[in-house]
Amino acid sequence: MNWKGNPNYLRLVLGTQVLFFAAWGGWLFASRNTDSPEFYLATEPVDPRDLFSGTYVALNYEISSPRGGDCPRRTRDLGRLFVKLEDKGKKAVTAAGEVPVYEAVDCHANPPQEPGWAKAEMIYRFGGPVAMYGIERFYLNENDPRKDARSGSVLAKVKIDRNRSLVLLDLVEKI
Amino acid sequence: MASYYKKLRADLEASAGAGIITPEQAAAVYDRVYGARPFAAFRAAHWIGAAAGLFVALGVILIVASNWDKIDAPTKMFAFLLLFAGAGEAAVRLDGKPAAAVPLEMVWFFMPILGIGLYAQIFNLSGDPVKPYLVWAALAAPAALLSRRPFSAYLCSALLFFTLYSGTLSSNSILTLTAARLADEQPLWHWALALAVLAGGTAVFPGRKLSLPLGASVVWLFVMLLADTAIKIRSSALILLSGMSLAALWLTWGSEPEDDKAGLALKTWLGAVYLTTFFWHYKGDEYVNRSGADTAAGGALAWLLFAGALLSVVFRPQRLLPAGARDELAGKVLLTASMLCSFLLFDANEATAKAVAVTANLLLAAFGTVSIMSGTRDSDEKQINLGVAVLTILAVTRFIDIFGSMLRSGMAFIVTGLAFGALAYFVNKGRKALIESVKK
Numbered sequence: 001m002n003w004k005g006n007p008n009y010l011r012l013v014l015g016t017q018v019l020f021f022a023a024w025g026g027w028l029f030a031s032r033n034t035d036s037p038e039f040y041l042a043t044e045p046v047d048p049r050d051l052f053s054g055t056y057v058a059l060n061y062e063i064s065s066p067r068g069g070d071c072p073r074r075t076r077d078l079g080r081l082f083v084k085l086e087d088k089g090k091k092a093v094t095a096a097g098e099v100p101v102y103e104a105v106d107c108h109a110n111p112p113q114e115p116g117w118a119k120a121e122m123i124y125r126f127g128g129p130v131a132m133y134g135i136e137r138f139y140l141n142e143n144d145p146r147k148d149a150r151s152g153s154v155l156a157k158v159k160i161d162r163n164r165s166l167v168l169l170d171l172v173e174k175i
Numbered sequence: 176m177a178s179y180y181k182k183l184r185a186d187l188e189a190s191a192g193a194g195i196i197t198p199e200q201a202a203a204v205y206d207r208v209y210g211a212r213p214f215a216a217f218r219a220a221h222w223i224g225a226a227a228g229l230f231v232a233l234g235v236i237l238i239v240a241s242n243w244d245k246i247d248a249p250t251k252m253f254a255f256l257l258l259f260a261g262a263g264e265a266a267v268r269l270d271g272k273p274a275a276a277v278p279l280e281m282v283w284f285f286m287p288i289l290g291i292g293l294y295a296q297i298f299n300l301s302g303d304p305v306k307p308y309l310v311w312a313a314l315a316a317p318a319a320l321l322s323r324r325p326f327s328a329y330l331c332s333a334l335l336f337f338t339l340y341s342g343t344l345s346s347n348s349i350l351t352l353t354a355a356r357l358a359d360e361q362p363l364w365h366w367a368l369a370l371a372v373l374a375g376g377t378a379v380f381p382g383r384k385l386s387l388p389l390g391a392s393v394v395w396l397f398v399m400l401l402a403d404t405a406i407k408i409r410s411s412a413l414i415l416l417s418g419m420s421l422a423a424l425w426l427t428w429g430s431e432p433e434d435d436k437a438g439l440a441l442k443t444w445l446g447a448v449y450l451t452t453f454f455w456h457y458k459g460d461e462y463v464n465r466s467g468a469d470t471a472a473g474g475a476l477a478w479l480l481f482a483g484a485l486l487s488v489v490f491r492p493q494r495l496l497p498a499g500a501r502d503e504l505a506g507k508v509l510l511t512a513s514m515l516c517s518f519l520l521f522d523a524n525e526a527t528a529k530a531v532a533v534t535a536n537l538l539l540a541a542f543g544t545v546s547i548m549s550g551t552r553d554s555d556e557k558q559i560n561l562g563v564a565v566l567t568i569l570a571v572t573r574f575i576d577i578f579g580s581m582l583r584s585g586m587a588f589i590v591t592g593l594a595f596g597a598l599a600y601f602v603n604k605g606r607k608a609l610i611e612s613v614k615k
Contacts, residue, residue: 005323007267013317014263014283018256020314021290025252028298054296121302123347137301168299 031161036115038169039085039102040092040155055147056139057171059156062103064130066120069106075129078122082111082164083131085118092155093175101155119164135168146171183208221277225326228281235282236289248297255293259286263318270323277324284327287314305348308338309372316379325381335376336391343369343395344402352404361405386429390439393425400473408473412520415451415531417477419514420484422447426494426510427487441495445542445565448513451535452569454520455576457528484514495542496549497558505545513538539569547598563595 003009044060066075066083074081084106092101111117120131135158140147146154149171157170187201196204235258263286266279288311294300295307312334319327342350350369352361373395377388400408400417408414422444429440493506516534519527546562549555570591574584 003321005270006321007270009321010267010270010318011264013321014260014267017263017287017314017318018260021252021259021287021294022256025294028294032298054292056296125347132302134302135299137295138299139296 031163031165032159032167034159034162036159036161038157038159039087040094040099040157040172041085042090042092042101042152043154043156043171044152054139055142055144056137057147057149059136059138059171061133061135061156064132065128066104066107066131068104071104071107074107074109075122075131078124078129080109081120081122081131082108082117083120084108084111084116085160086116094155094172095175096172099155099172115160117164118160118166133166135166138168138171140171146173149173180205180208221273221324221326224274224277225281228278229285231278232282232285232289236285236292251293251297255290259290262286273324277326280318280322280324280327283318284315284330287311303348305338305342305345305350308334308342309349312338312372312375316375319379328379328381332376332380332388335372335379336388336395339369339372339376339395340398342372343399343404352399352402354403366405386425386438386440389429390425390443393421397421400476403467404473405470406473406476407467408469408477409467410469410520411454411457411523411528412517413469413474413477415517415520416514417480418447419451419517420477420480423484423488423510423514424480427484427491429494444495444510444513445539448535448538448542449568449572451513451516452532452539452572453576454528454535455532457523457525457532481514485511488514496545497553497555501552502545502549505541509538509542509545536569536573539565543569566595 042062044062063083063085069084071083083104085102086105087100088103088105090101090103091098093099108117118133120133122129123132124130135156138146138156153174155172155174156168157172158166158168161167184205187196187205190196191198191201262279262282266276266283269275269279288307291307291310312331315327315334316331319331322328339350342348343352345351346353350365350372352365352369354361373392377385377392380388397418400406401414408417422440426440426444488507488510493503493510495506495510496502512534516531516538519531519534543562543566546565547559550558550560550562570587574587574591
């Protein structure tokens with residue numbers, strides 16, 4: 001049988017590709033559709049860059065080096081880790097008023113089934129272990145002034161989805 | 176290559192003009208030879224079509240990347256899915272019309288990365304930089320394999336090799352093979368995935384010309400042996416042994432059509448031997464040994480590569496010199512010697528390193544001489560030129576490298592020039608004798 005140029009096989013491949021993107025998009029929407037509270041994180045924007053997805057601000061977080069509770073011991077190992085995020089009284093002022101800024105208070109490999117635990121991946125970067133949450137890029141329009149945000153001038157508005165992953169919702173300027 | 180066809184046409188026309196062959200025969204010979212050239216099946220229109228598709232795809236990616244924040248996410252995603260299905264379906268329907276199908280295939284090939292970029296933008300996705308490229312290659316490979324034209328397959332193979340190199344050498348990805356920090360070994364499944372990507376890149380490469388993907392694989396493996404991986408090697412002897420073995424393997428297994436030369440594989444082997452000549456300046460292994468000792472796996476792999484290369488050289492036809500029984504033994508001896516000379520470095524000191532350098536110089540000198548003899552015998556001008564080029568580069572390097580002073584270098588240049596003059600005389604004499612023997 002000649003596979004080359006067979007329109008039925010090619011349509012099957014095309015259908016699989018389109019279905020993959022439809023399913024992935026649906027999954028992304030569904031996993032983010034939760035009633036979990038939205039909160040803010042202190043960020044340290046690194047630099048904006050261009051790639052296939054366009055302009056984005058590369059973000060580092062204070063919680064990228066978690067220090068509370070068991071964290072100093074647990075962050076020595078690379079791989080999967082859960083970090084407990086809580087309001088410990090730190091505040092920042094935005095256009096919407098004063099908002100709480102969450103901090104990392106504990107770390108665990110197998111956390112209890114309670115809200116507030118966010119999934120992270122410990123990797124080794126620039127000479128030390130760093131917790132990556134999958135919220136290290138915020139994409140914006142190439143004319144958006146926030147792409148030039150300086151370190152400490154913006155907050156990341158986030159929430160925890162059904163899979164305990166942090167979801168980046170917005171980048172909010174501090175006043 | 177184009178100049179060859181021009182010259183062929185001129186020679187055939189001259190022969191037809193001289194009455195040696197008829198104009199019809201001249202045209203038939205030219206058409207036959209010209210039709211068998213690489214990429215003969217692709218007309219200029221196909222290449223322009225491929226470029227058109229490439230530009231349109233990149234343009235769409237940039238427009239999407241500018242981030243239309245006025246349009247809501249579901250609309251953007253739905254529009255993308257429609258565009259994806261439309262481009263693919265149009266490519267399938269217009270498959271018989273290359274002027275339209277080639278650009279559409281290009282657009283189709285780039286649609287997955289466009290979608291991944293769009294989704295990353297909408298959902299602010301970040302993380303492993305290698306995953307998007309792997310997903311793109313996995314989604315695009317089936318269509319590339321099913322396509323009647325090779326453009327998508329070439330791009331897909333290049334994408335897989337690019338991902339392999341960048342991923343395995345990066346510090347934090349699912350393909351990372353280099354140690355993140357001292358004593359941190361990467362999981363075994365990273366190796367399995369890297370080898371799967373390597374196999375995929377080779378399998379997707381269109382046609383039966385495996386020399387390029389084999390070369391890319393060989394170079395990648397050598398880089399992995401040199402990098403801080405689980406198979407790292409640090410002793411000069413093992414580095415030289417594995418490097419020469421890989422060059423010999425590429426040269427022996429890089430299957431080319433019979434009328435083709437070994438090309439890049441041969442140049443790589445020559446380059447490797449040429450670099451070996453610089454062992455003359457060897458001062459010890461301190462520099463390469465700074466990042467630890469050989470790993471057991473790396474050592475075992477180096478010996479395995481040597482065994483494989485040795486068996487291949489013995490049992491496969493050599494491709495160092497043009498095919499032909501008369502040069503078979505010379506080619507095999509040169510290849511084997513290039514690997515065996517690394518054994519001198521197992522007790523590495525300045526004396527043994529100099530012996531390696533001298534051996535490498537002799538190998539290149541022998542290759543150059545045999546090439547000239549072989550080219551003269553077969554009236555192969557290209558082979559003669561290659562031999563002369565190797566001898567010239569070798570001589571110039573050594574004069575500057577070893578003799579140092581202008582007086583000594585000048586004398587050496589004159590002596591070599593006279594030697595070349597004598598060589599040219601004997602080559603010409605040999606050619607005349609060959610022509611005479613044909614006339615008789």
